Amino acid sequence: MAVRIQDLVQPLEATVLVPGDMGREIHGGYCGDLLSDCIANAVEGSVWVTVQSHPNIIAVAVLVGIPCVVIVNNYDVDEQTLARAQNEGITVLRTPLSAFEAVSRLASLGIPGKKRRES
Amino acid sequence: MTDEKPLIELERKIEGGDFQSAGDVSSELKRILQQIGFPPSFSRRVVIAAYEAEMNVVIHAWRGVFRAWIFPRYVHIEVDDEGPGIPDLELAFQEGYSTAPPHIREMGFGAGYGLSNMKKCSDRLEIDTRVGEGTKVTMDFFVRDV
Numbered sequence: 001m002a003v004r005i006q007d008l009v010q011p012l013e014a015t016v017l018v019p020g021d022m023g024r025e026i027h028g029g030y031c032g033d034l035l036s037d038c039i040a041n042a043v044e045g046s047v048w049v050t051v052q053s054h055p056n057i058i059a060v061a062v063l064v065g066i067p068c069v070v071i072v073n074n075y076d077v078d079e080q081t082l083a084r085a086q087n088e089g090i091t092v093l094r095t096p097l098s099a100f101e102a103v104s105r106l107a108s109l110g111i112p113g114k115k116r117r118e119s
Numbered sequence: 120m121t122d123e124k125p126l127i128e129l130e131r132k133i134e135g136g137d138f139q140s141a142g143d144v145s146s147e148l149k150r151i152l153q154q155i156g157f158p159p160s161f162s163r164r165v166v167i168a169a170y171e172a173e174m175n176v177v178i179h180a181w182r183g184v185f186r187a188w189i190f191p192r193y194v195h196i197e198v199d200d201e202g203p204g205i206p207d208l209e210l211a212f213q214e215g216y217s218t219a220p221p222h223i224r225e226m227g228f229g230a231g232y233g234l235s236n237m238k239k240c241s242d243r244l245e246i247d248t249r250v251g252e253g254t255k256v257t258m259d260f261f262v263r264d265v
């Protein structure tokens with residue numbers, strides 16, 4: 001069964017900061033805070049779990065094709081990050097959970113931790 | 120480059136330290152490549168390398184110009200900056216090597232993977248750098264038949 005962005009909100013106890021397209025299917029997950037690593041290894045269509053909340057994460061999400069970013073530990077999120085996400089149609093969720101707990105809950109929804117294969 | 124006429128030429132300025140619009144040029148390039156209909160794996164390689172080159176200007180240099188020439192089966196990119204230059208290129212290419220200051224690392228930059236990402240993603244990479252003057256990155260990407 002396909003997992004959609006809307007299905008992530010409750011398990012993550014998340015606040016929806018920017019809705020984006022809540023009906024989008026999620027095909028994988030990536031967790032990490034280094035932008036170069038995300039851009040090299042995250043797979044298109046993944047949910048991205050991170051502590052980063054500055055506007056450049058949205059640029060990275062657009063480039064990778066990540067439709068949903070989850071900011072953990074209830075970190076504050078810059079206004080510009082939200083504005084940029086709004087423009088790009090990217091969902092931003094904020095959760096009080098730690099990155100570890102967030103990933104564990106996403107995994108129990110059946111989301112695989114895909115890594116990109118070099119084309 | 121070839122004598123062939125490009126489908127599109129793109130030229131954009133990049134400001135050092137401007138994290139607000141950092142990534143915009145690469146995003147614009149991604150849209151153009153998608154509209155032309157390049158294979159997604161090809162667009163992705165180009166866009167990753169473009170992003171790393173763009174971010175290196177934002178993080179390490181003062182200002183720069185990003186230029187792309189898009190041909191039907193080939194993309195050529197030049198990113199030319201005014202900045203501190205790179206004193207030891209071999210060292211700079213080592214994964215994990217970075218001179219990014221702590222406040223930049225806190226943002227998740229400065230992992231030291233940018234140059235090696237660029238090398239992996241491009242079919243040809245050339246770096247011309249002069250300490251105290253600037254750096255020019257030239258990259259070529261060819262659509263490979265699958």
Ligand SMILES: Nc1ncnc2c1ncn2[C@@H]1O[C@H](COP(=O)(O)OP(=O)(O)OP(=O)(O)O)[C@@H](O)[C@H]1O
Binds near residue numbers: 171180212
């Ligand atoms: N355009 C540039 N001008 C000056 N120095 C540069 C430039 N590009 C790279 N460098 C130097 O080379 C080092 C390695 O670059 P690289 O892109 O691999 O890593 P980084 O930018 O430090 O981190 P990351 O790209 O992972 O965020 C940089 O830390 C910097 O010292």
Ligand SMILES: [Mg+2]
Binds near residue numbers: 174175233
């Ligand atoms: Mg870099």
